[in-house]
Amino acid sequence: MPKIGCYTLPNPVILAPMAGVTDLPFRRLCRRLGAGLVVGEMVASNPALRHTRKSQLRLDHRDEPEPIAVQIVGGDPHMLAESARFNVANGAQIIDINMGCPAKKVCNKAAGSALLRDEKLVNEILLRVVESVDVPVTLKIRTGWDTDNRNGPRIAELAQKAGIASLAVHGRTRACRYQNTVEYDTIKTIKQYVDIPVFANGDITSAEKAADVMAYTGADGVLIGRAAQGRPWIFREIVHYLNTGKQLTAPPSAEIEAILLEHLQALYDFYGELMGVRIARKHVSWYLQEQPDHLAFRHYFNGLQSPQEQSQAIHTFFKDSFNSKEHAA
Numbered sequence: 001m002p003k004i005g006c007y008t009l010p011n012p013v014i015l016a017p018m019a020g021v022t023d024l025p026f027r028r029l030c031r032r033l034g035a036g037l038v039v040g041e042m043v044a045s046n047p048a049l050r051h052t053r054k055s056q057l058r059l060d061h062r063d064e065p066e067p068i069a070v071q072i073v074g075g076d077p078h079m080l081a082e083s084a085r086f087n088v089a090n091g092a093q094i095i096d097i098n099m100g101c102p103a104k105k106v107c108n109k110a111a112g113s114a115l116l117r118d119e120k121l122v123n124e125i126l127l128r129v130v131e132s133v134d135v136p137v138t139l140k141i142r143t144g145w146d147t148d149n150r151n152g153p154r155i156a157e158l159a160q161k162a163g164i165a166s167l168a169v170h171g172r173t174r175a176c177r178y179q180n181t182v183e184y185d186t187i188k189t190i191k192q193y194v195d196i197p198v199f200a201n202g203d204i205t206s207a208e209k210a211a212d213v214m215a216y217t218g219a220d221g222v223l224i225g226r227a228a229q230g231r232p233w234i235f236r237e238i239v240h241y242l243n244t245g246k247q248l249t250a251p252p253s254a255e256i257e258a259i260l261l262e263h264l265q266a267l268y269d270f271y272g273e274l275m276g277v278r279i280a281r282k283h284v285s286w287y288l289q290e291q292p293d294h295l296a297f298r299h300y301f302n303g304l305q306s307p308q309e310q311s312q313a314i315h316t317f318f319k320d321s322f323n324s325k326e327h328a329a
């Protein structure tokens with residue numbers, strides 16, 4: 001199993017960091033359903049932003065299964081090093097540096113994947129952060145700045161030299177954002193450049209695809225992002241397939257209902273009722289996107305204002321869809 005510094009992961013399937021998605025309730029759920037490691041939403045390195053409600057929620061690691069991985073984002077080596085120290089003092093056991101995010105807000109301040117253009121600055125950041133903490137430091141990158149500047153392999157070498165413990169590679173350049181097909185070839189090249197564990201990322205949506213990508217790239221594991229939205233059991237499916245070569249049967253609708261209700265309750269508990277009810281809406285639409293009649297239900301669900309109404313609506317939705325399937329059978 002892949003090792004990240006002193007931590008041996010129970011399996012090679014990791015939840016990718018996603019701002020607005022991989023909050024504490026979702027991380028706990030994904031761990032329970034099989035993820036070998038989960039990475040939280042990026043945390044701004046600027047200490048001036050630390051006291052906002054958003055940052056406070058991102059800094060909360062109550063009952064979080066170990067090792068706790070925190071991703072930091074920013075463009076200033078000293079601020080990032082200080083942020084790493086702060087987060088370790090706050091419970092982080094792995095620090096991940098974000099050089100993979102193309103979001104404008106971040107890139108305007110030359111952070112995230114915008115850093116890939118400046119290898120000297122990348123090196124300075126890696127060295128400062130690694131020397132500032134005693135825990136493993138990992139790095140998440142894209143394959144390069146744009147398709148003419150795929151410097152991912154060089155960045156990977158810099159990372160290894162600087163003491164980075166593992167590398168996650170989203171197989172697109174910064175310029176490609178979320179378009180273009182994922183370049184598993186470049187991930188394969190990067191894996192050949194370094195000895196540290198490399199995790200492949202991008203468009204992995206099924207257990208077979210995870211196994212194929214690992215076999216093709218030689219990667220030590222995979223990061224799953226959007227495919228886990230509304231489908232947190234994808235982790236146990238991938239792990240089962242990697243271990244046995246066999247597909248795990250899809251969860252029955254009673255289990256999906258139970259997982260969704262557990263997720264909603266965790267959102268209400270974590271964010272409070274007002275914010276929890278709002279955040280629940282996008283998760284519910286992801287969970288139900290494959291179900292017939294989901295659009296009409298989504299419209300209705302988004303008008304509900306309390307946890308009780310939301311939970312009751314989910315219960316009724318599953319009961320009705322179960323009854324109509326029984327009826328059709």
Ligand SMILES: Cc1cc2nc3c(=O)[nH]c(=O)nc-3n(C[C@H](O)[C@H](O)[C@H](O)COP(=O)(O)O)c2cc1C
Nearest residue numbers: 016017018019042098100101170202203224225226
């Ligand atoms: C809503 C959303 C938020 C994201 N936030 C982050 C982030 O905070 N840090 C980061 O490194 N990548 C972030 N990403 C990128 C993902 O970690 C991942 O690299 C990307 O989605 C590709 O993987 P996938 O095809 O499995 O989704 C985000 C992606 C999405 C869709």
